[in-house]
Amino acid sequence: MEKTLQTKPCRLGDQNTSDLVICLKDREGRHQQLYSHSSVLIKRSKYFAERLSNPDPSNSINVHCSEVNFDHHVNLLRLLYLPIDLILDSLDSVKSAVGILQSAVAFKCDEIVCCCIQYLEAVPWEDKEEEHILKAVSKLGPIAMPIIARIQPVDLAATKTVFISAIRVATSIVGPCPPFGNELKTSAQEQVEYMLGEDEDTPLVTADDEVKSVVRMGLSHICSSFERELSSLLLEPDLASETADEKIMQSLSDLEWMCNILGKMDLMKDFVSNWAESSSNVIGVIEDKKLDSFMWGLKIKLIEVTAKVLEAVGYGNVILPAPIRLALLKSWLPYIRKMKPLLDAKGSEDTGFPYKMNEDLCQTIEGAIVTLVLALPSNDQADILADWMRAEQVRYPDLSEAFEVWCFRTKSAKRRLVEGLDGAGNATLTL
Known part of the structure; x- marks a missing residue:
């Protein structure tokens, strides 16, 4: 009866069956001898196949590596x-x-390279990884495409679709999204800002006509919600309640967020125009004795949002008619x-009073x-300056610079008029 010989599987480190020693060394003097088998190495590694194809009386191969990849080389051999x-x-x-992938590439172990890529493509990564x-x-090259596909830029159409969907959620155009509610809206607002190029990064989306149309729709929805919430304050039985405060502050926070993103999309004029149009109603509510x-x-x-509007108009970023x-x-x-x-007085009475106009805000305004x-x-300048100087406390804002310029311009204008009349042969007017 014939007996079939069964060959025992080779094991790394088995000195009894080993015909080859791999000597790993790094620059720090660390070294390790690994008893291996040429048959395994030739079959699984093109690098070792090439090394062992040359006649060599030595039964050892020296491999020099760095301290970083030393352990990865050992793991690869296993x-x-x-x-x-x-x-x-x-x-x-x-x-x-x-680490093993890099070692497998160095030793030309194609099967292990494929396994490492398959693993990395499927598992979650941290940002630092x-x-x-x-x-x-x-x-x-092409073998790494499954990994590259996870992080390669998507086409512009797909990016725009995601952005528009995020705008709809961020501005509540689509209504609340149970069970996430405000958490999803807040997340959408953060990602919209990021996609527009937060911290001067490259923006991920271009504000074309379709995108601007959806953003304007969102602005209209947020403005309407804010004015509705603001007007309802006068109907609240208890203005000191947290619920009343939270609702209106959330609405105003959404409006401020919209102000911030419109500046990145060349749509600030839309926000400023809406704010200018609703200002009289907003002031009318906020100055009600009940509040x-x-x-x-x-x-x-409200003052902080208004500061952004005044800044945009005052420095010519948004062009509006003089009226x-x-x-x-x-x-x-x-x-x-x-x-x-009023706010200064409240702050003096209560040092813990949090609602103050800080120096930067005051200077901006x-x-x-x-x-x-x-x-x-x-003439409009004259009306504003006269009203400013009639105030009981001519302290803030300090319009003395505007007053000085107005005086100089008025006198220059009068002089130009006189010179013009002289040139036309009319009687001289004395200043």
């Missing part, structure tokens, strides 16, 4: 002894798989002038108002 169908399951972390993965696969001692957070936030600019000033200048000393005043027709 994987060479595993059946191919068990290699994938033996990988247990992104860091280890990246992504750069290491990209570095490891950047020169592998005298309440809603300080709302009042300071609208004048109406904007006449709505908000008296209110800001009144609120500043003051600078914007000065430039706004000086861009108006001379």
Whole structure:
């Protein structure tokens, strides 16, 4: 009866059956001898197949490596002894798989390279791991495409579709999204800002006509919601309740967010126009006697949003007709002038009072108002400056610079008029 010889599987480190020693060495002096088998190495590694194809009386191969990849080389040699169908399951972390992948590329172990790529493509990465993965696969060519596909830029149409959907959620055009509610809306707002190029990054989406149309729709929806919530304050039985405060502040927060993103999309004029149009109604509600001692957070936030509007108009980023600019000033200048000393007084009485006009905000508003005043027709400037000087407290905003320029321009204009009359042969007017 014939007996079939069964060959025992080779094991890395089995000195009794080994016919080859791999000597790993690094620059730090670390070294390790691994008893291996030429038959395994030739079959699983083109590198070792090439090394062993040359006649060499030595039964050892020296491999020099860095301290970083020393352990990965050892792990790779162990994987060479595993059946191919068990290699994938033996990988247990992104860091280890990246290291083994780099070693497998160096030793031309194609089967293990494929297993590492399959593993890395399927498991989640942390942000800090992504750069290491990209570095490891950047020169592998088509074989690395499953990994590259996870992070390659999507086409513009797909990006725009995601952006428009995010805008609809961020502005509540699609209504609440149970069970996520405001959490999803907040997340959508954050990602919209990021996609538009937060921190001067490259924007992911171009504001074409379709995108602008959806954004304008969102602006209209947010503005309507804010005005509705603001008007309903006067119907609230208890203005000191947290519910009343939270609802209006959330609505105003959405409006402020919209102001921020429109500036990145060349749509700030839409926001400013809406704000100018609704200013008289907003002021009418916020100055109602019922709100005298309440809603300080709302009042300071309104001033902050108004500061962005005044800045955009005052420095010429948004071009509006003079009557609208004048109406904007006449709505908000008296209110800001009144609120500043009130907020300062509240802060003096209570050092923990959080609603204050800080120095940066004050300077922004003051600078914007000065430039706004000086861009108006001379007679309108005169009305505003006269009203400013009639105030009981001519302290904030300080319009003395605008007053000085107005005086100089008025005198220059008079002089030009006189010189013009002289040139026409008319009687000289004396100043």
